[in-house]
Amino acid sequence: MDGMHNRLSLTLLFVFTSFSLSGEKSLFDGKTLKGWDGNSIHWSVEGGAIVGENTKENPTKGNTFLIWKGGVLKDFDLSLDCKIDAGNSGIQYRSFVKPGKHDGWRIGGYQADFEAGDKFTGICYGEAFRGILSMRGDKTTLSLNEKGKLQKKVEKFGDTNELGKAVKKGKWNTYRITAKGYTFTHYINGVKMSEVIDNDEKTRRADGLLAFQVHQGPPMKVYFKNIVLK
Secondary structure, three states: OHHHHHHHHHHHHHHHHHHHHHOOEEOOOOOOOOOEEOOOOOEEEEOOEEEEEEOOOOOOOOOEEEEEOOOOEOOEEEEEEEEEEEOEEEEEEEEEEOOOOOOOOOEEEEEEEEEOOOOOOOOEEEEOOOEEEEOOOEEEEEEEOOOOOEEEEEEEOOOHHHHHOOOOOOOOEEEEEEEEOOEEEEEEOOEEEEEEEEOOOOOOOOOEEEEEEEOOOOOEEEEEEEEEEO
């Protein structure tokens, strides 16, 4: 009995040690918005998922965000499940609170776009941060030319329409974002969607906030769950 107990203890110790060494951290408890900050008019928890919603009755004036308060992201590997009923949303990373007087939930920075349409899911968008940085199917290198203006060198690695077939419209999708140095890569359901190499030393960001977006405009509803950070 003692030998069995010792083997069980060692097994459990190995399991917990392995989990600890993996560096994985769940960012959502599945029940509350503990550790997150956003406007309660637009953010809630339903059915084990974070829900962001813009309605006709309570429209947002400008894009609004739910911000993770657990720290800033540097190099990371983030995965989560998401689905969207209508409109446009996205996952902000290495982002910042926009300057000026506002409610505190206005964010800019790198965004992994997620929409109900067919064109933008998977792209890298710069929210208040240089606009579209890389389209779906593109590996885009950003740099400044001699006049200090942003230029993009694009290498195609896939067809946007073919890649779009990996996205399950109106259903749950697994979104993965990796940031290594200044290389940012987006995957959906295991399929690479876009890549950015940011050599714009004047504007690029080495770290910043994680946040989810509710987009202004027509009614929209987006869901997030199983949020795991490595």
